Amino acid sequence: MDTIAARGLDGLTMAGLGREVGMSSGHLLYYFRTKDELLLQTLEWSEGRLGAERSALLSRPGTARERLDGYVDVYVPDGPRDPHWTLWLEVWNRYQGAGDDARARQAAIEGAWHRDLVALLAEGVSRGEFRAVDPDRFATRMRALLDGFSVHVAVGIPGFGRDQVLEHVREFVEQSLLARP
Numbered sequence: 568m569d570t571i572a573a574r575g576l577d578g579l580t581m582a583g584l585g586r587e588v589g590m591s592s593g594h595l596l597y598y599f600r601t602k603d604e605l606l607l608q609t610l611e612w613s614e615g616r617l618g619a620e621r622s623a624l625l626s627r628p629g630t631a632r633e634r635l636d637g638y639v640d641v642y643v644p645d646g647p648r649d650p651h652w653t654l655w656l657e658v659w660n661r662y663q664g665a666g667d668d669a670r671a672r673q674a675a676i677e678g679a680w681h682r683d684l685v686a687l688l689a690e691g692v693s694r695g696e697f698r699a700v701d702p703d704r705f706a707t708r709m710r711a712l713l714d715g716f717s718v719h720v721a722v723g724i725p726g727f728g729r730d731q732v733l734e735h736v737r738e739f740v741e742q743s744l745l746a747r748p
Contacts, residue, residue, distance in 0.1 A: 568609050571657060572650035603661055607672060610654045614676045617641060617651065625683055631691030632745070638684060639736050642713050647723030656721060681706055688744075697744045705744070712739060 570584055579602065582592040599605040624637040644652040658673065684706040691697035716735060719727035 568613055568650045568654060571606065571609060572648055572653040575653075575657060603669075606654070606657055606661060607669060610658050611672065611676065613651050613654055614679075618679055621680075621683060625687060631687055631694060631696045632740075634687055635691070635740065636737075638687060639713065639733065642680070642717065643729055643732055643736070644717050644721045646729055647721065649721050652717060652721035656718070681710060684710065691744075700744065709739075712736065 570579055570587060584605075585592040585595050588595075595605070599608060621638065621641050624641065625634055627634065627637075685702045688697060688700065688702035688705055692699055692702060713736065716727065716732040720729055720732055
């Protein structure tokens with residue numbers, strides 16, 4: 568993950584990666600077949616780690632709003648070239664014309680984030696913490712907002728640092744989810 572984040576997939580060779588991890592390029596190719604498969608499996612591994620972190624924070628006691636803030640905190644990149652987000656940018660770039668298997672694997676990852684957010688929103692609505700919204704539709708819009716801001720943070724667009732993005736998201740949540748008509 569760190570190597571892909573530092574150099575991008577185009578700057579990575581199996582021989583160079585093999586030297587870094589103490590394996591032959593043939594050994595790497597045996598397990599991953601292609602650089603694209605290496606990228607996708609690295610993303611799946613990274614998402615597995617983030618998924619465990621997300622699950623732990625969502626199962627903590629506290630208000631739905633507190634856990635929503637935690638969800639956002641895990642979602643938004645730490646800064647430019649965040650290794651996790653760099654993987655996503657590489658996958659989106661490489662897999663524009665991807666086959667059904669690659670798309671299904673990406674959809675499974677995206678689906679886990681979406682289902683967790685929908686469940687959290689539904690809980691907040693049922694407890695009266697959030698105004699009555701359709702949790703699925705709101706989650707779709709919120710994740711689009713998070714994705715857009717996160718790409719800006721990950722590529723280092725001036726004026727879109729992590730702190731600024733978190734403030735924008737807090738303001739969005741307050742205005743659209745907490746505000747009572």
